[in-house]
Amino acid sequence: MEEELRNVPFECRGCWHVWQEDYVVRHTEDDHGNEADVWLRAGLRVPPPSSGAICPQCGCQQATTFPDGYLRRHPELIPPAEPRGPDATPLLSPVPRPLY
Numbered sequence: 001m002e003e004e005l006r007n008v009p010f011e012c013r014g015c016w017h018v019w020q021e022d023y024v025v026r027h028t029e030d031d032h033g034n035e036a037d038v039w040l041r042a043g044l045r046v047p048p049p050s051s052g053a054i055c056p057q058c059g060c061q062q063a064t065t066f067p068d069g070y071l072r073r074h075p076e077l078i079p080p081a082e083p084r085g086p087d088a089t090p091l092l093s094p095v096p097r098p099l100y
């Protein structure tokens with residue numbers, strides 16, 4: 001029996017919130033030699049993640065999953081764990097001031 005940790009990214013189609021959930025996928029074989037994947041979350045059997053997950057931010061059920069590894073290529077989509085500090089760059093207008 002093999003177990004694999006999977007970090008499944010979701011995106012809400014209602015508010016575009018992006019989040020991830022950790023799953024354990026247990027690869028098993030039944031008595032007939034058929035392979036079956038059992039998805040576990042916090043030790044409990046759950047249905048495989050799919051569209052229809054509930055958005056933790058707005059509660060709508062229009063969430064969709066990303067292809068595996070998508071967020072590794074798009075790290076900018078992952079919300080920062082801590083709020084970002086203020087931007088130290090001063091706001092300068094690109095428009096030149098009139099000389100008089």
Ligand SMILES: [Zn+2]
Nearest residue numbers: 012015055058
């Ligand atoms: Zn949402």
